[in-house]
Amino acid sequence: MSKAPKTVVSPLAPARFPDMLPVSGLRLATGHAGIKASSTKLDLMLAVFDRPASVAGVFTKSSTAGAPVRWCRKHLSKGKARALIVNSGNANVYTGKAGDNAVVTAAKGVAGLVGCRAGDVYVASTGVIGENLPVEKVVKVLPRVYKSLKAAPWHDAAVAIMTTDTFPKGASVTTEIGGKPVTISGIAKGSGMIAPDMATMLAYVFTDAKLPAGVLQSLLKVAADASFNSITVDSDTSTSDTLQLFATGQAKHPAIAKVGDPALRKFRQALDALCLDLAHQVIRDGEGAQKFIEIAVSGAKSTRAARTIGLSIANSPLVKTAIAGGDANWGRIVMAVGKSGQDIAETSLNISVGGHPVAINGAPPAGYDETPVAKHMAGQNVAIHVDVGVGRGKATVWTCDLTHGYIDINADYRS
Template sequence: MVDTTNASCVLVREPLPVQGVRLSSGRAGLYKKPRPDLVLLAFGEKSHVAATFTLSATAAAPVLWSRDQLANTSHARALLINAGCANAATGAPGLAAAQTCAAQVGALLDVPSHHVQIGSTGVIGVPLDVAKIASALPALAEALTDDAKAWSAAAAAIMTTDTIPKAVSARVNIDGHDITITGIAKGSGMIAPNMATMLAAIASDAPVAGSILSSLCQRVTQASFNRVTVDGDCSTNDAFWLIATGEAPIAPIDAETDPRLASLEAAIEAIAIHLAQKIARDGEGATKFVRIHVAGAANAQSARKIAKTIAESPLVKTALAASDANWGRVVAAIGRAGVAVNLDKLSIDFGTHAVVRGGLVAASYDEAALSAYLRGENITISIDLGLGAAQDEVWTCDLTHGYIDINGSYRS
């Protein structure tokens, strides 16, 4: 199904195969319930890989391993992701477990272990059962395929508290050839910028130099995954991999000044934004998707800081869950964001409903109409600070009793 169309990029909800990527999913038994929990992706020899990882000071073992490998090279030949165990707060044995998994994948695919990236998601503080993964890996290696359905299966296998798998594709025409881009992600709770508790992988068959891919990955992360917050909790395991297999029959993109880079970046960013917003919509217990847009700021950093403060306010989020037009909570959140504001210049709108003008309730304010708007599933809160031309936005969701129910029973 086509999701979005413009002159340069078409988003397709059903994932498309990417030349140079084979993948498979299976069950290692890391969950109590029988379900897939292991994904293996294999890339061709020409592939370059870039990634952004959590900024947490307590980063998990797979993050430490993967970050170290990409610090030395942009070449990677495989990515192994497990759900059911974060392999975080597991000390030296945890790092050894990640290294062992990389070595096992490397042996099966005949590639160096330092060309194998590792991702994990699940409960923190539990040792990773390497033996279970080792038992499952040969079947995964044997089942590697370039079939499009494998992407959907992979998106489902990496889910934890997610209620829906997250996968999407795009095509963009460069030099007369269709470049295919496909991405998958997981994330529902412990979601906050820097990045979010999420894993994501986006692969393209475009030929892109490693250094260009790295800077592209940073920009895409900032424009997408770093704009999501569900609960303000940054995870130990966040990772986003961007893969360029180089299989498309076009000349390599090896300079920031290459005009083709803009088209490719726009398509990859569209994929990442779609996945990031899907994470917000699938927030634990969420019933509403909320877009918070801040304009009229002195700089973009101030705009994002205010948007993030509003998005992470339990008072704002619970009011939204109840469809309560308690806009004063938004004003309060703006005031504590640590950014200089002038209340006399402040304007706030909910959707098309004027709420605040010049720091006071708008003359046309209609609480009944606003309450009706808040009963919808898609909410936009627009703030204009009246201080400059900079703007930014953050995506979040409401906060319901469902969030407590899900997290209170997570380990059971």
């Protein structure tokens, strides 16, 4: 039923997978469970924490969230994790009672090996919707996968969670808390905010910091808003979107009780930057993407208003097709600002593209010269700045263009 997804790598992909650091107290393994049609493709990723890790998570707001998301939400309140199991090739969404049973079976399978409760095992699935997950294939290979746990097989882990992605996504950084070194490493998958047949956005971030679950959750929420919640490929929201942050507590820094602790400043910046890096990689793998687009909005009533305006521009098919065509079409940007429903000052609306003004105080600049703008639009990176002139709220969002490639992938995906 499914045709093979395109295997050409996105033109916006990074040159190579980054060098990534191990996280003390975390081991990873991958395997072939045979869920993906191709038996040579990795489709299973297992993460095990030597000791209980603190955990935080943000999940899809969809009212049709899948069985694994419901499982994770249910157990997150305890704030502890011993393992994470992710399969690709099947999303285990809309599979009724069988879907819930499959989650329990997978969690129990891992728990038996690790020696923990099933509720301490986080589960995610990504792939085809509405087909039963052959969880027995997962259970069968688990012992062998468990035996192969290693400190840092990041590249394979990032590959094992891919579906329509054209490249694996990872990022790693060292920072400090209270003068003691701390590592953060994360992987993500997603090629479009979602393509619910064979995709979804998943991101897992691991650190050796020693932080209680409540602090992690606060940090993650802020990091997510400025990164994964500020990107869009096609405005569609997955039934399985998941971002989780695990902290093994192996770092040697002093105890942190509150998210407001000044000792967290550098860690917070590093986490925000790492989440943004991963989110940008998702956009760079956007279905059919030819251009990476940054939309900065300022002068709005609030940060939230600025983000709403930014996403209204980023989600507009007319703006995205104009950029695909290399057209600095400010009329379409004005339209998208208008449909956002946010307060703006029409007579002080300013728009620039690549730093070149295309609208000043709500009208084209006198003697407007399109040449430098057209040159900027011809490149792979397009930067749009919109000031709506009513306040101090600002936000930046990222998207890609809407091209024939998107239609090819999504109109011809199944046959």
